[in-house]
Amino acid sequence: MTAAIIDGRAFAARIRERVAGHVARLKDEHAITPGLAVILVGEDPASEVYVGHKREATVAAGMESFEHRLSADTSEEALFALIDRLNADPKVHGILCQFPVPEHLDERRTVARIDPAKDVDGLSVENAGLLATGGDALVPCTPLGCLMLLRDALGDLSGQEAVVVGRSNLFGKPMAQLLLREDCTVTVAHSRTKDLAAVCRRADILVAAVGRAGMVRGDWVKPGATVIDVGITREAHPGRPGKTRLVGDVAFEEAAEVAGAITPVPGGVGPMTIACLLANTLAACCRAHGLPVPEGLTA
Numbered sequence: 001m002t003a004a005i006i007d008g009r010a011f012a013a014r015i016r017e018r019v020a021g022h023v024a025r026l027k028d029e030h031a032i033t034p035g036l037a038v039i040l041v042g043e044d045p046a047s048e049v050y051v052g053h054k055r056e057a058t059v060a061a062g063m064e065s066f067e068h069r070l071s072a073d074t075s076e077e078a079l080f081a082l083i084d085r086l087n088a089d090p091k092v093h094g095i096l097c098q099f100p101v102p103e104h105l106d107e108r109r110t111v112a113r114i115d116p117a118k119d120v121d122g123l124s125v126e127n128a129g130l131l132a133t134g135g136d137a138l139v140p141c142t143p144l145g146c147l148m149l150l151r152d153a154l155g156d157l158s159g160q161e162a163v164v165v166g167r168s169n170l171f172g173k174p175m176a177q178l179l180l181r182e183d184c185t186v187t188v189a190h191s192r193t194k195d196l197a198a199v200c201r202r203a204d205i206l207v208a209a210v211g212r213a214g215m216v217r218g219d220w221v222k223p224g225a226t227v228i229d230v231g232i233t234r235e236a237h238p239g240r241p242g243k244t245r246l247v248g249d250v251a252f253e254e255a256a257e258v259a260g261a262i263t264p265v266p267g268g269v270g271p272m273t274i275a276c277l278l279a280n281t282l283a284a285c286c287r288a289h290g291l292p293v294p295e296g297l298t299a
């Protein structure tokens, strides 16, 4: 292996510590405690785990955690009534609804109901528009985490050729916007892209978010490139019957022979998602109280 491993777990721990420091100062100097409300509809096992991690991280940072677990058959009316209450609650600075939601609910309509100033997932039309037009947006947590890792690994990103594979609203589109803001030359590739391997081989920065385990092969990677793997798929462990393991969208062993630096799965991008959620909650709280947003924790 030649690539440096980008340790997202350690980097996320440092972000969480910095957030905790700012939260302690907000309490001491202004008697303000940032509050995050998380809504979970249904019993998706992975979502249960992520929501549990969000609660632990929120409390560990000194913030207030408000958790709302709703049954899988909750109506849109009942969900929206809860969101309206949280929008109006001055103790709540950030609100998110954990995805996926049950099929009868609509993610886009749910996000649209959340006050954009409290939309710490950064998914509202208002925040997406602010990001695209250079405003002070709340930025989706996973792309923000990737940007922080890239800045830490590479410093100035200006002029880099970046390829983002995947065009979702949750990740691909905001990631592309963030890289454009850093003066990268950005290509967004997807399932209909012709000769995807050749497009990826152009990338100094290759960000894979396709949701297909091991799809990006070693010979898709330009020698020395920085590879960010956003995929998380749980699959049967090849060597341990009955056990599972997490894998990314990148064939890690192959890519690590060619890349200059690469994120592992697990322990790469994933932990940054929750660290950036805390950073966004802190930013939303500061803005709500007319206080400056601490530097280095936003895009």
Ligand SMILES: Nc1nc2c(c(=O)[nH]1)N[C@@H](CN(C=O)c1ccc(C(=O)N[C@@H](CCC(=O)O)C(=O)O)cc1)CN2
Pocket: 049, 050, 096, 097, 098, 099, 100, 121, 141, 142, 232, 246, 265, 266, 267, 268, 269, 270, 271, 272, 273, 274
């Ligand atoms: N409303 C939202 N829903 C979802 C989001 C989101 O950002 N907002 N993202 C994902 C799930 N997610 C956070 O919600 C998330 C995913 C992965 C991790 C993480 O730390 N992964 C670890 C592995 C953890 C494990 O063992 O399973 C890693 O990659 O190292 C944190 C948060 C979908 N829904």
